[in-house]
Amino acid sequence: MHEWALAEAVISTAVEFAEKTGFEHITEIEISIGELQQIEEDPFLFALEEMLKEKSKPVDKNTKITLEKENAILKCKSCKHEWDYLNALNELDEEKVESIHFVPEVSHAFIKCPKCNSPDFEITNGRGVWINNIIGK
Amino acid sequence: MDPRPGIIKERLKSIKQTIAVSGGKGGIGKSVTSTVLSLVLADAGYKTGLLDLDFCGASTQTILGAKNTFPKEENGAVPITINGVKFMSITCFTQETATPMRGTDITNAITELLAITLWGDLDFLVIDMPPGLGDTLLDTINLMKSNFLVMTTPSKTTVEIAKKHIEVLRQSNAQIIGVLENMSRGEPSASRELAEKFDIPFIGQINFDPKLEDAVGNAEKLLETRFAKEIKSRVAKTLKSL
Ligand SMILES: Nc1ncnc2c1ncn2[C@@H]1O[C@H](COP(=O)(O)OP(=O)(O)OP(=O)(O)O)[C@@H](O)[C@H]1O
Ligand SMILES: [Mg+2]
Ligand SMILES: [Zn+2]
Numbered sequence: 001m002h003e004w005a006l007a008e009a010v011i012s013t014a015v016e017f018a019e020k021t022g023f024e025h026i027t028e029i030e031i032s033i034g035e036l037q038q039i040e041e042d043p044f045l046f047a048l049e050e051m052l053k054e055k056s057k058p059v060d061k062n063t064k065i066t067l068e069k070e071n072a073i074l075k076c077k078s079c080k081h082e083w084d085y086l087n088a089l090n091e092l093d094e095e096k097v098e099s100i101h102f103v104p105e106v107s108h109a110f111i112k113c114p115k116c117n118s119p120d121f122e123i124t125n126g127r128g129v130w131i132n133n134i135i136g137k
Numbered sequence: 138m139d140p141r142p143g144i145i146k147e148r149l150k151s152i153k154q155t156i157a158v159s160g161g162k163g164g165i166g167k168s169v170t171s172t173v174l175s176l177v178l179a180d181a182g183y184k185t186g187l188l189d190l191d192f193c194g195a196s197t198q199t200i201l202g203a204k205n206t207f208p209k210e211e212n213g214a215v216p217i218t219i220n221g222v223k224f225m226s227i228t229c230f231t232q233e234t235a236t237p238m239r240g241t242d243i244t245n246a247i248t249e250l251l252a253i254t255l256w257g258d259l260d261f262l263v264i265d266m267p268p269g270l271g272d273t274l275l276d277t278i279n280l281m282k283s284n285f286l287v288m289t290t291p292s293k294t295t296v297e298i299a300k301k302h303i304e305v306l307r308q309s310n311a312q313i314i315g316v317l318e319n320m321s322r323g324e325p326s327a328s329r330e331l332a333e334k335f336d337i338p339f340i341g342q343i344n345f346d347p348k349l350e351d352a353v354g355n356a357e358k359l360l361e362t363r364f365a366k367e368i369k370s371r372v373a374k375t376l377k378s379l
Contacts, residue, residue, distance in 0.1 A: 002253050012144050105238055109235065
């Protein structure tokens with residue numbers, strides 16, 4: 001459950017953002033979660049809500065969290081082929097998926113371009129946790 | 138917006154001192170020095186961690202002889218302890234598999250590791266740095282407040298590269314602990330002159346230890362080497378007096 005650690009990162013970034021922008025209250029944090037990291041949505045959301053309950057302004061229990069999933073797209077640097085991580089996911093054993101869950105770049109050890117077999121690919125989309133927007137007043 | 142940098146300070150706040158073993162040149166003993174230094178500090182009773190940031194040439198796990206290093210997943214990644222040293226490396230996740238990475242991947246992986254690793258209270262976090270002035274060095278300077286131990290050898294090319302290394306550290310306002318010469322031949326040292334030129338401490342010389350290779354892969358044996366004794370008397374002492 002290292003979703004907790006990432007949730008803490010989101011909250012502290014939102015607080016820092018409020019300090020910088022002068023927002024008194026953050027009303028909404030829009031987060032996208034990239035498929036590559038295989039974040040478990042429920043525990044992640046639970047962690048965020050638990051933390052918000054304990055906080056007072058600029059973030060508190062009234063801060064709304066929205067989560068949106070993003071497909072993970074990989075692009076081969078050698079032959080330019082693009083593919084969806086979900087296609088590769090079926091072929092990976094649990095331990096490898098777990099490793100990528102901790103550090104998505106570890107995928108370079110376990111995934112190869114399905115066209116040319118190169119390990120030199122770029123994660124163009126859907127790597128991990130990203131804050132799309134912080135709304136406040 | 139990347140949420141991860143926002144939590145790194147919090148993750149590192151219970152670490153009293155971070156020591157990045159660098160130097161610029163490849164193959165000069167950064168990995169054996171950082172690994173043995175962490176073992177020596179742990180052996181002396183200090184709470185110590187070892188972080189391998191040389192993703193493309195990770196070797197501290199081989200030097201330690203570490204197996205089954207996958208961290209425990211709690212409210213983050215809790216490092217496994219090996220001979221008293223909390224250990225974190227990309228190899229904890231990739232095991233024996235090669236992991237080619239480009240610059241952005243390296244930055245992302247460093248950021249991720251720093252954001253999720255729960256080190257707890259540490260007296261020392263020792264970092265094994267890759268050679269070069271690339272992404273890892275710049276990220277280490279930007280993401281964490283490290284003190285750099287600049288390694289050299291008696292070779293002219295090594296000293297020349299170390300000089301550039303020091304220049305970059307200086308321009309970035311990074312703290313430098315001092316210059317440490319490895320594989321010394323006991324002659325008057327260009328490394329000492331380098332340290333004097335930049336007005337940074339010359340920590341001393343470490344001799345070539347023909348028995349070191351034999352101890353690689355065995356932490357207890359490593360602690361018994363002359364190399365370890367020299368690291369202890371030169372480096373560990375300097376750190377304590379800081
Ligand atoms: N003082 C020494 N005595 C004997 N052998 C040494 C000594 N210092 C380093 N070595 C050996 O030299 C080799 C290179 O050392 P090491 O891998 O630590 O260098 P490095 O600077 O980390 O290299 P890289 O830049 O590739 O990461 C290793 O085989 C190591 O055991
Ligand atoms: Mg090395
Ligand atoms: Zn390809």
